[in-house]
Amino acid sequence: MKAKVESVGKLFYWNHRPSDPAINVHIKINNGEGEIGISYGMRMVSVRLPYEMYKKLEAYAKARGKTQSDVIREALEHYLG
Known part of the structure; x- marks a missing residue:
């Protein structure tokens, strides 16, 4: 299986379907602690709140x-x- 892997600091993104950026696995490592997340069909939106x-x-x-x-x-x- 081919995959696109990107590293941004200690955050890694793996997309097993580069044609569909909505399906991603991300691995976040912070001070030795790890977090793995999978997003299916989700897009990230950033908002500013009071x-x-x-x-x-x-x-x-x-x-x-x-x-x-x-x-x-x-x-x-x-x-x-």
Whole structure:
């Protein structure tokens, strides 16, 4: 199997289907700790939030045992339909 592998500092991306950048495996190494993630059909979007909104998002997600990304996706799904 051919794959495209990129290294950005201590973050590595592996895409087993270079024709579809939405399917990726990423490996993040930080102070000897590792994290592996797989994204299928997801695109990354970066947004800037006012500090108070960020703190509300952080508390809301933590209280429900969800990631901030999960909360934002659910809110957008509700808003956009």
